[in-house]
Amino acid sequence: MEIKTTETGDINVIEVAGHLDTNTSPDAESAINTLIDAGAQKVLINFAALEYISSAGLRVLLATAKKLKASGGDLKICSLNDTVQEVFDISGFSSILTVSNDQDEALASF
């Protein structure tokens, strides 16, 4: 897994590549927490380069979304491949998280 973070205005964009699973999720979680601890409020996770996500990755997304919502911020997600989309649909995450087709659409939705 590789994580790249950039800023577009007041929005922190996190690009996650590879797998988000048992072994990689703790690293992803600490990277995201570092951003939030530094004051990030609007977070967009771009999954364009993510191959698959397991429940360990979903747990990180759920924790992040709860944390941001509690502090008045927001988490948005974009660019799911078919497999990740299916995982989101099965788990119900499609309806509890804001998911956009691409980054531009996601940025405009904040």
Add this chain to the structure above:
Amino acid sequence: MTVSASKPVILAVDDTPENLDVVKGILATDYMVKAAINGQMALKIVEKAPPDLILLDIMMPGISGYEVCEQLKANPDTRDIPVIFLTAMEQTTDEAQGFELGAADYITKPVNPPILKARVRTHLALKQSMDELQSAYAIIKKHSDRMEQELNVGHDIQMSMLPLEFPAFPERSEFSLHATLKPAREVGGDFYDFFFVDDDHLCLVVGDVSGKGVPAALFMAVSKTMIKSQATDDPSPASIITRVNDDLSADNPASMFVTLFIAIVNTRTGDFRFTNAGHNPPYILRGDKLECLDQRHGPIIGAVEGVAFREDSAALGLADTLLIFTDGVTEAMSPAEQLYSEARLEALLANAKDMPEALTGRIIDDVENYAAGAEQADDITILAYRVESQSDASEVQTLQLSAAADLKEIERVNSEFEEFALARNVPPGPVQKVCIVLDELLNNIISYGFDDDESHEISVDVAVYPDHLLVEVSDDGIPFNPFDRVGPDITLSLEEREIGGLGVLLVTEMMDDYHYQRHKNKNSVTMTLKLQD
């Protein structure tokens, strides 16, 4: 018949009143004596209330004693009443005529009182014995009728439990299957069964229940039902039979038992696993070769609780036939009471190229010819399964991996699987799904599956078929069926959502088929994922 506390009734028939008085005088203390002074009157009295014995004069006006006797013997209601002729005549020809007409005895007049008493007593006792015999016979007849009826009910139950429609799976072209059961009149509780446990696995069962009639049929019905219900979530014949045996032995007051052969065949590859529980060994017909599957995996079923049955595996090639049968075939008797025998069956099977239906029919015909009308002593059951087409083994590619109980191992397993699958042109979508599923299952097993500090090995077997993936994950951890748990509520809002249970939900939703089994102290999860073209 008058077997009662009241005195036996004697009818004395004589046209001379004085003679009647003499007889009355001799017999009145021990018997109730009725009198008739001619044949017509005698017949009327007999018709109204049959006496226990008749003393009959021969020479009478009107109807003679002979004629009276003749009429009594012609009537089923009266023919069993003993008749003793009383006559003054002493010619032996008369005696002979009387006996011919069915008389019980002859007494000459003048009557000697002790002789008359003795003869009457003897014939009444004889008559009573006859009556008792007859009522005993009636009771026996009634019981045997009932037994016959029970045997019929048993057969009806037995036959109603069998799948009788062939072809049983018209949509399946990779195999052909036929089974037949020819019930014996008396003993017999044979059965057969076949059903799919999943898309590719067909369970074949042939059994022989001890005993006969309704109890055997009911035991057969229970056994068959138990096997089917256990087999639906368990792909191991040994484990199915172990559980069925425990259930049947636990509550078996009649001490009945059943011998069983059960096989679970992968209809795609022809591979099968089988357990033989006290049953006669089946055959595999491989072209010119005949192979006897003589492995035994445990005792008869229903006798002893707690037996762990074993299993073996074997493989059927293209056009090979698995022939399972009961000992009604090999133990069929010729009129000279010689057994049909394994040797005769093997001679018939050598070089047999018949399709299952023709083959079972040919065996039945041969056994019938051999028996040549001798009564069939036991049910005859034959089931034949033949491979008609096979997935080319070279089209199936397998990968076997093992992992230590360490979460870090998941990454290695997944990357090895990914490399293997992509190199074999499995599309990325299915590869990703299997990676997710392996991540979930291995994480569960490694995190919660072991309650000791020993080192454990988890094995992951993958088979890539042209149109599907087969993945099996097994471990020697604590018994745990991941599919037993209730899934999470995915309709809750963000704040209410918990993360637990999502992993198993992903497995069950993304895989096309999944099974759990506990077998030989191992947990094993088997999954199928179809590959779209």
